[in-house]
Amino acid sequence: MNSLLPRSFYEQYDTITLAQKLLGCDLISQQSAGQTAGIIVETEAYLTNDPACHAYRKKTTRNAAMFGPAGTVYVYLIYGLYHCLNVVSAAEGLGEAVLIRAIEPTEGIELMEQRRINQTKSEKTPVFKPEQLCNGPAKLVQALGISLSDHNGTCLVSGSLSINSASLVDFEMVATTRIGLTQGVDLPYRFYIKGNRFVSRK
């Protein structure tokens, strides 16, 4: 059985390598409502010298968590209405992170559905196929019950959000360009599990 990744796991790799190593690992959210979990199938790397990175310019209240030690959780608000989840990487004070873009739901799927339904602003109740639950950075944040106030700056080694060692190891990885950016668009810093249907975009 797989086990909780220790601090040393996050410290021992550079950001790009960590983004690749996180593929296949289990992302687990433990809350009073129940446990939800999924396999990480898609990630993106954000480096400190990369204009698309939030820490590219300087440390602010918003991006402060990115400058914490490797294994810190960085959550931020995007487009004023969604949140994204990052794993802080590299040396403390550097400001690099791995964006978790998609997971394959494995546990607590009903709870995930409920959270997604509750957080979707719509007149009628949406119906989600399993692959629509977590196939995007803001979607998995909703499904796992992650919030800015509860999780930003927390620790993956000792908090309610954690990552276990890879449960999926036998796969092909694709490296390609990142999604939704206007800067650094040509850098091949997006990684996903080839053929996995829970990836946000092929």
Added chain:
DNA sequence: TTCCGGATTACCT
């Protein structure tokens, strides 16, 4: 102090 645009998603045609 003001204004622009973003590591997105859902719903419309």
Added chain:
DNA sequence: GGTAATCCGGAAA
């Protein structure tokens, strides 16, 4: 395929 929803950090459009 196009766009509305909706907040805030950073540049000064």
